[in-house]
Amino acid sequence: MTISQHISDLLYRYECVIVPNFGAFITQTESARVHETTNAFYPPRKVVSFNEQLRKSDGLLVNHIATTEHSNYYAASSKVETFVRESKLALDTENTFSLENIGTFSRTEEGKLLFDPSYHINYLASSFGLSSFTSSSVVRETVQEHLEQDEIEVEEQAPVVVLEKTRETKRPYLKYAAVGLLALGLSGFLGLNYYSSQVKAHNIAEQQKADAQLEQHIQQATFVIDNPLQPVTFKVEKPKGNYHIIAGAFRVEENADKKVSQLEAKGFKARRIGKNKYGLHQVVYSSHSDRLEALQALRNVKRDENASAWLLVQDKD
8 A cells, every 4th residue: 555545544533644754634624515606515524734844753654554564663664754755856856746535745936835635535434425416506486466455355244134023922921931941041050150169169278288288297207317427529530532642552451451550650641442453452641632732742752751652543422
């Protein structure tokens, strides 16, 4: 595999990939957008930029090459140095060179290095399989309906009922019977309302009585502890952060625990962060949530403790 392929693989998982003595490729997430002129939809993506100032190796690229190609650290470092030497030579002679699926470098007449990223590959893993597309614009038409009131008239008329005058009945006792039935129905309705109000008042009174008895039982069951136990508070600092400074990886779990104890004795916040894809137990000097803080801590470890230490960036939860 070429160096550009190794860099491309790392850009899917890490925010910063440093090429020693050359510079760093940095990714930044960009939200989905729609082009106003072409109506093209672009999914969320990682935008790749280049920083010429970050040249000091953090061990990520070299360790990745050594692991992938099953070589040692020195062979991988030599391959990176050859790549950097050839890239600088191409810039000096032709003023430009390209990295496949990453971008193109060029140098201006003033000697300034420019980087033009490639947009053929989206390095954002959550957008895998999504591609840009163009949709036709939507034209919305407003239809106004003009209805004149004089054109449509709706006229509603109540039906007219003509009652013919009937002859006066010769049976006057039927009138008195109808009045009696009406009076009986009215008295029954009023009596029913009175009974309902009495039942409701009785229910409210009984509910209040039951609540009072329940409150009395609760008060009788209340007790006080004369000598309550003092609260005990533990302050446990939980290691956090997605940036880990790797001290080593061990196949035997006991060796990993011994390494953690040795580093803790030296003052490091060492711990195990689980197994890698090769089944090795990984031990870290410390973990950090800020990338710049992690890079500074890595420099201190490589200078004072272990020159082979490197930075692991895990995906965020």
